[in-house]
Amino acid sequence: SQQGEEDPQALSIQEGENATMNCSYKTSINNLQWYRQNSGRGLVHLILIRSNEREKHSGRLRVTLDTSKKSSSLLITASRAADTASYFCATDDTGFQKLVFGTGTRLLVSP
C-alpha cells in the first residue's frame, strides 16, 4: 500500500517566502527521506531523518518527524526560483527496506 502522501499537491509562493510541505504515512518506519525532482529529471536526495529524531536541518531545509502522528514536514526557508521542483517523501518498508514514495508536492517559486 502507498506509504507517503504529500500535502498540498501544489504550492505557489514568491521568492523569499517560506514553503512548507507535509507528508503522512501509514505504518511504522525506520527512516523517512525527502527527495526533490526537477521537471522531467531524476530525483535528488535532500535529507534523511531517523524514526528516533524529531527535527533535522540542512542549509535552508528543516525537516520534522512526528511518529505518533505518522507525519513529517519539510520547510524550505527564504525560497528561491531555483527551488521550483516537485518534492517527495519516501518511507522505508520495514519488511524489505525498500522505499515507498508519495505522490509529491509541486512547488512553484515566482521571482
Next chain:
Amino acid sequence: ETGVTQTPRHLVMGMTNKKSLKCEQHLGHNAMYWYKQSAKKPLELMFVYSLEERVENNSVPSRFSPECPNSSHLFLHLHTLQPEDSALYLCASSPGFTGAKNIQYFGAGTRLSVL
C-alpha cells in the same frame, strides 16, 4: 550529476518494437532499481537487484525484462509494449538497503513514448 547515467534520454517506439534501456553507476553501490513514473501517480518500483541478483519483482508485466550483468550495469528490455507503458523510467542505485545506505541516487531517466 549523481553518478548514475541512463541512456537513451528519450525513446519513441511502436508497439511491436524491441528496445532496451541502459543504466550505469560507478558509485560502487550494491543495489540497483528500476522505477516507473507516470503522470499523477506515485513512483512505482519495478525491479530491485542486489549484487546482480534480482530480489524483487513487483508484479511487472513480462513485456518488461530486466538484466543485471554486473553490479555497475542494469538494463530494461522492452518488447510489445502498450501505449499505457509510456512514462519516465528511472534507474537508481544505493549502497545497501538499511538506514543511510538506503539513500538512493537516481539517473535523469528515459522518457518513453509508445505509439
